[in-house]
Amino acid sequence: MTIINYIKRNKKKSIIILILTIAYYFCLPKHLFKDPTATIITSSNNELLGAQIAKDGQWRFPKNDSIPKKFKTCIIQFEDEYFYKHPGFNPISIFKALRDNIKSKSVKRGGSTLTQQVIRLSRKGKSRTYFEKLKEIVLATRLELRESKDKILAYYSSHAPFGGNVVGLDAASWRYFKRNANDLSWGETATLAVLPNAPSLIYPGKNQKYLLKKRNRLLKKLLENTIIDTLTYQLSIAENLPQKPYPLPRIAPHLLQKIAKTHHGEHIQTTINIKLQERANHIVQNHYNQLSQNKIYNIAVLVLDVKTRQVLTYIGNSPTDKAHQKDVDIIDKPRSTGSILKPFLYTAMLDSGDLLPKTLVTDVPTQFGSYNPENYNKTYDGAVPASRALSRSLNVPAVRMLQQYGLDRFHHYLKNLKLKDLKYNANHYGLSLILGGAESNLWDLSKSYAALSSTLNHYSETSSEYFSNEFCEPIFLASEKVDFGKKINDKTLFNAASIYLTYESLKEVNRPESNENWEFFDNSKQISWKTGTSFGFRDAWAIGSTKNYVVGVWVGNADGEGRPGLVGVQAAAPILFNIFDLLPSSTWFPIPYDNMQKVDICKQSGHRASQNCNEVEEKLIQVSGLKTKPCPYHILIHLDKNETFQVNSSCEDLDNITHKSWFILPPLMAHYYKTKNPFYKPLPKFREDCLGERTVSIDFIYPKENNTIFLPKDFDKKTNPLILKIAHSKPESTVFWYIDETFVANTKNIHELAIIPQHGKHTITVIDEFGNENQQKITISK
Template structure:
């Protein structure tokens, strides 16, 4: 038995135990013979062994935490490699569709036109950008700080793309369930604005990244930031910080304070919605967020934040405001005709005096605010020029923010009796004199029967008296005597450019003209007889100082003889001293001019001058509706006087051309003559050519053709008394002496 057992002995099996690092052999517990199972076990040893090995293969070992981490890391590397290959493929594909990088260049910034007043002050910046480009050193330091703090805090540390910022934006947007934060850097935004369309496509995004890397390689951070700040859109047609600053705060970006810089930086998120011109409260709330970001970045202190937050929020108008923008519009309309297309930054030196511009604007607004609604006058315009034709002030309407239409240079209206000086000047040139007498009586010219404003007739009157009181019958007689075509020729010679109808009614100003050309045509009376071509542009230069244009109005042609000018000045002075333009008096200054009123009170004008300025004023309505008996001697004359008094403040009075020194007394009938004003004075006094007018009571201000203003309202002269010329003696000797 013992030998038998010995021959049936089961040899131990040898294998490596899992997890061991030595080479020792070990006997497993399953390889031993156990009691009660020897025979049975001896019959199937191999099969049992195979079953145990199979069972061992089916059991998966536990990886544990670190095993999972290792496996995750492994697959991240694999996926990252494949992702990089995919992204690289996209970059190569879309990059291949772009022009060669060697041809990439910063597109030229749209040219800006800087418009300057006579003293060098900026009137406006015009062009697609609306403002000139500034270097970082020139602009307020708060502006770049505010923009970096709210838009791209790691601007100076990233390479054009900010992976951390992008990751933060993705996480924030996923958490909120909507897009609330962008991951684009300032460099990416600049690349998009300069080179790409705004469409959201994968191709555009890839190209944006490539361009951003190129920008960062080619330019410094300060250059990139400056380009961005000078090109980014700030709303209200404002591109760049200079345009936005002037649009919203009426100041240069050089002078922007902390609170204003925060408003500008806040606009970048939504330029239209957050505009202070549209929603000041929303703009202020966003500015507070920007200030908080600036504090977090260490740009400002708590004390500075407190000061900025206490400042009054910006209250910008919806559009540009200020009468100077009418002048800027005129400049831009004339520019192409002088130099062609604008292809580079330009500097325009104008003739505008901003101080006079402000006074003109104030005079128009004050008059309309006081009486406009009551007298149904909604609009007005004013233009003031010097003896050379240089436009010193231009107001094209009541408020540029409400209406940008320039009623001074673009609107054509009938001048009414303001056209009569051209009729009288033509008569004087043909031999009449201020003391020539005509009969104020009903006149019929064909089917036309002109009547005086008050429908009354005064009998024999001198031409000087007829012009002072704007008698329509006398003007109609004169135009038929001299010929309508001759009147047209003289008006054209003096500066009227609009088409004029050579008919009898031209005597009453029925042909339409602009206020600018009418006013400039009066200037020869002021300057001694020389044409005053109206102009607003003195010089056009490039940004580096190269002169492209300079006006040549320093040698104007003579259009009236000194004798005619002298007589006309004496006649039109009486319009103000005793006629329809009394409301236009300027204390201490000689002034002359003429009122004008059109049919049914649709238009009312006063054009007048001193030895210093010629100014025209118009009142009316854009739709042509009638005003409530407003004549040229009413609202226009009062606004004219207010402006001219302010414009002449501090200047030494000087006489009108050919009238001598000092103010001519209102009740003196002394007019200058070709031989000199002293001879004219002696002859007229000796012959007693006119009866002296007498007052009927308290002084009243007469309106057109005898209408009078009482308590700022106009009533027919019959209702309050009148100041009338009862008649004159015809003087043939004086007519002979003066050629009448």
């Protein structure tokens, strides 16, 4: 009641007091500092990876509320011994400052507390007058009421000037000592503590004696106050002063560039393993030095943790120069895929039950309209196990498998992998999709391999279950965590067995020379990996996975220039294995038994064994593979007692006929297969006295249907002939050749014919002595 009575009796005074109280309450801005700050990224254990300077050109790190104990002690001892006792200003210090300044008739001493200095720093450009000093005192007391003492110290350490364009303790620590502020010695900390008092002292070669004197005086005070001992004091004063600012770390510059787009001016802790990143940088540097001699200038590397999907290493480019786009982050840039998509097709075909791992697939010269795929070494096996076709990265089997599986169907699977650079429909890419006709990037491809590995891990760790969000984005911010979704019984994209069998095949990919004999001495280095080389030798890929890690490597030129030797296994694979050597060893993926079944497999064909297969082995296959057809290449034939000729009941008694299973391929496949498989036996001939059962097939080896052919001329301007070739299931037969219904010649045993046809369209017809016929249409161009 006394207060109310006082207000009633003194209304004017009360109003004035109220206004002053409100003014005092709101006199301090909500945000003291609005200066732009540098973008800072740190590793998973909070070590500095790099920084991007603030927009105003200052090295000003984001505010840090954590102040090193040494710096806190030094700055209080040097600037404001009674910091924890005064209300924002120190009357005794102000009195002494006034006395000294009046005596000297100039400003010799300020008498400001640390709180007042924080206010002055926040009110940039204000003249140092007694009236401004009074304002600082008022604002300082208000700040003391609003913030804790430690918070005020944090403001000071984050915004104090340390010379040049260096602002704040964290930036100063890195610029002058190349270390985190928490790791500084007493001598180094004392140097930084005296700098804001006269920040111009730090310039190289300027006033070093004066700076040394101030630092040592502070160290002497620490000794006298028993904060440090004599030995520490002696060691500290012996330390040299910094002579120049150091550049800040550039351990992951392209990740910094990426993060700065969305978190500019922030301090971001990443998932990067700094030790791994630094050692990977060193590996890339070494390989860049070698590759640049062949004018190959750019390298990108990504390392993912399969279980957490965290980015452990991010190298967006090699340490090249501006002329070769050193600042371009290639990890997320679209590049031709080469053969790197082949494992996804193989997995999809296993998953759908269209294939078994060892099933023989066709490898012969092939043409689809105007598209004529070739193997890298331009040779053909005739027939090759699917798993070996993948591990050897054979192009022709891959294209034929894609045609068999379905272009639209495979394109749909790739879209489900969320490859963002796959922007067009399936027909736009055509069958070249599997050989590099599409573009993707290292980020999307690496995350896809990581998703396959994670699917296998989760399947074995749960009760044979999958996760609904397995194919998710990797993360590089420590504050994030991947959500794999909920457990489900059905596969998200591919079943576990198909992935496992694909990885078993990729484990057998031929390694670079230095790693060729790995399986004989290091079982812990089992890696499922694949290379890719784009058309024109413009992109070299290598992506590999263990149970715990995925490493992705791209090598090439950012401007797309192709170079000889820019091949996946030569340029990218050595980097991949050097990186894997840095990673902890992993056990191999567990076998997903619940998604597999033991089945008798024909040893020669890789198909499910039919009753005619004479060599059978029991193998684990994916459950979906049970619907594949039995072996079509083993047939039961009837031979005479000496097993020299085929016979039948028309020429031999039934008691004298031997029944035998025989492995036989179609003639074109057999033509190439027997060159690589010397023990392949063609079917025995029928004995001449036998009737019927003379099944014959003819295939063109060259040319292919609707080929357009140019006949070159030699040095004497003579036109070179066109060599026609066919494969006949009974090569001893006589074959008659016709060009446009005109008989040309006949052949026996070796069915090749040289002709020089006129320009234009022609029909080539071959007819054997039994009346079997085949035709091929070609065009001879000028």
